[in-house]
Amino acid sequence: MSKDIILIGMMGCGKSTVAKTLSQAMKRPFLDLDLIIEERLGKKINDIFAQMGEEGFRKIEAEVFEKELQGGRIIATGGGIVTNPVNQKTAKRGIVVFINRPISEIEKDIVKETRPMLKEKGVREIYEKRYKLYKAFADIEVINDGSIEELTQKIIKEVESYENYDN
Numbered sequence: 001m002s003k004d005i006i007l008i009g010m011m012g013c014g015k016s017t018v019a020k021t022l023s024q025a026m027k028r029p030f031l032d033l034d035l036i037i038e039e040r041l042g043k044k045i046n047d048i049f050a051q052m053g054e055e056g057f058r059k060i061e062a063e064v065f066e067k068e069l070q071g072g073r074i075i076a077t078g079g080g081i082v083t084n085p086v087n088q089k090t091a092k093r094g095i096v097v098f099i100n101r102p103i104s105e106i107e108k109d110i111v112k113e114t115r116p117m118l119k120e121k122g123v124r125e126i127y128e129k130r131y132k133l134y135k136a137f138a139d140i141e142v143i144n145d146g147s148i149e150e151l152t153q154k155i156i157k158e159v160e161s162y163e164n165y166d167n
């Protein structure tokens with residue numbers, strides 16, 4: 001069984017979108033951890049944050065992440081997965097791809113009102129805090145400054161060379 005490909009990066013960097021195109025191109029199933037969490041609890045992410053706080057959400061996120069790493073899939077994670085150190089060990093079971101999109105582009109796209117993390121902080125401030133964590137988790141970093149097709153191809157190429165030369 002091949003390792004899971006784990007997509008990390010800021011909210012709005014393209015993880016969920018590219019998970020789908022990668023899934024088609026690589027003929028592997030994909031899943032979105034936030035959606036699994038919502039299904040499991042029968043609640044929207046916003047409500048989970050409101051009722052359990054960020055800490056409660058992070059606990060469930062870590063459990064679901066650990067459970068869903070079964071190999072052979074593309075896994076889109078939530079942007080804050082890197083804030084819980086437990087997840088770094090879990091992530092070593094897969095190939096971690098950091099999707100780094102220029103923050104100015106993310107700022108243009110993001111709808112603040114629907115994002116629990118953006119109630120108190122700006123997206124740039126969060127990125128600055130998390131950047132070193134994304135780097136520490138990642139096996140591969142790709143810059144997303146073009147189309148989704150380009151990003152898909154970049155990731156496939158990088159994953160193939162990682163599999164061939166690094167392991």
Ligand code: S3P
Nearest residue numbers: 010011012034077078079080117
């Ligand atoms: C979060 C990002 C969200 C979601 C939650 C927390 C974060 O996922 O997990 O709102 O801390 O950056 P996306 O990155 O898929 O938007």
